[in-house]
Amino acid sequence: MTDAAIEITGLRKTYAPSAKSPAKLALDGVDLTIPAGSIFGLLGPNGAGKSTMINIMAGLVLKSEGSVKIWGFDQDVNPRQSRAAIGVMPQELVLDPFFTPRGALDVQAGLWGVPKSQRRTMELLEMVGLADKADAYARSLSGGMRRRLLLAKALVHSPRVLVLDEPTAGVDIELRNMLWRNVRKLNEQEGTTIILTTHYLEEAQEMCDEIAIIDQGRVITRDTTANLVGRVGAKTLVVTPGGPTAIPPLPEGVSVSERPGGALAFSYDARGMGAGTVLDAIRAGGMTLIDVKTEEADLEDVFLQLTSKAKEPVSAA
Numbered sequence: 001m002t003d004a005a006i007e008i009t010g011l012r013k014t015y016a017p018s019a020k021s022p023a024k025l026a027l028d029g030v031d032l033t034i035p036a037g038s039i040f041g042l043l044g045p046n047g048a049g050k051s052t053m054i055n056i057m058a059g060l061v062l063k064s065e066g067s068v069k070i071w072g073f074d075q076d077v078n079p080r081q082s083r084a085a086i087g088v089m090p091q092e093l094v095l096d097p098f099f100t101p102r103g104a105l106d107v108q109a110g111l112w113g114v115p116k117s118q119r120r121t122m123e124l125l126e127m128v129g130l131a132d133k134a135d136a137y138a139r140s141l142s143g144g145m146r147r148r149l150l151l152a153k154a155l156v157h158s159p160r161v162l163v164l165d166e167p168t169a170g171v172d173i174e175l176r177n178m179l180w181r182n183v184r185k186l187n188e189q190e191g192t193t194i195i196l197t198t199h200y201l202e203e204a205q206e207m208c209d210e211i212a213i214i215d216q217g218r219v220i221t222r223d224t225t226a227n228l229v230g231r232v233g234a235k236t237l238v239v240t241p242g243g244p245t246a247i248p249p250l251p252e253g254v255s256v257s258e259r260p261g262g263a264l265a266f267s268y269d270a271r272g273m274g275a276g277t278v279l280d281a282i283r284a285g286g287m288t289l290i291d292v293k294t295e296e297a298d299l300e301d302v303f304l305q306l307t308s309k310a311k312e313p314v315s316a317a
């Protein structure tokens with residue numbers, strides 16, 4: 001047992017230049033430790049370097065500099081053990097169309113050298129709800145079924161670390177729920193460390209114990225999800241006025257925007273001011289209110305504040 005599922009130190013990756021593009025620095029000195037047994041989110045804007053990092057961990061892309069240990073095994077010293085400790089569910093639906101789900105899992109288990117007596121082919125197909133398709137040709141499987149098969153394929157060698165690269169991009173709610181049920185079960189019952197990238201920040205906030213945000217090839221922050229969300233003090237008081245009214249004079253630092261349906265959203269920094277102060281100012285302006293509610297900052301606010309996306313205009317609402 002190891003405390004760290006992943007230990008990355010000074011990781012750099014420069015993609016070689018090609019006829020069409022110059023050399024590209026994709027990872028610029030990443031240090032990151034991912035605790036064993038956690039559900040860890042790797043977030044960042046497009047092109048931040050997440051896939052490069054995952055592909056290096058999975059042994060699919062060669063790093064330029066630095067060290068990567070998976071489950072305590074250094075990639076350069078124990079490449080086989082470090083590779084065997086990790087399973088990756090890729091973003092693209094890469095499957096051989098001529099294999100049945102059963103065949104695909106058997107071949108994959110064979111590649112990993114899992115003895116026949118220890119193979120979990122049917123158990124895995126049942127887990128992902130594909131037992132009744134065990135002998136169907138992969139080309140006849142729907143997109144959702146292929147994705148489920150990719151999850152099963154990533155698990156044939158019972159890896160300690162499971163990486164899910166954008167697992168729910170474009171999938172329906174039913175499949176998404178099934179994926180998360182399975183992932184939580186693997187984490188809770190087998191202690192599998194889960195690393196996940198997602199563009200759905202709500203999903204990351206709900207699923208992940210800890211999060212690292214990557215931008216332009218660097219880890220710009222890493223913290224527990226609760227701490228990250230707490231770091232942004234932004235709160236919004238959403239009020240529905242009783243009738244058409246003028247915006248009252250507001251304390252410094254409070255901004256207002258309109259919401260659909262005539263509601264007004266007053267945003268303020270809760271670290272310096274309470275909701276009462278904002279509400280008093282609104283009332284003092286003579287506004288009658290038929291509804292009042294507060295909204296907390298969420299991971300999206302943190303993400304926008306910290307990454308290069310913050311440089312793009314963001315609506316106040």
Ligand SMILES: Nc1ncnc2c1ncn2[C@@H]1O[C@H](COP(=O)(O)OP(=O)(O)OP(=O)(O)O)[C@@H](O)[C@H]1O
Nearest residue numbers: 015024025026044045046047048049050051052053
């Ligand atoms: N094979 C490659 N050759 C050259 N440049 C590459 C290659 N793969 C990725 N890059 C570049 O490296 C940078 C990081 O890309 P990467 O795919 O790792 O980012 P990402 O965070 O996974 O983005 P996305 O969320 O869009 O998948 C980008 O600028 C990308 O264009």
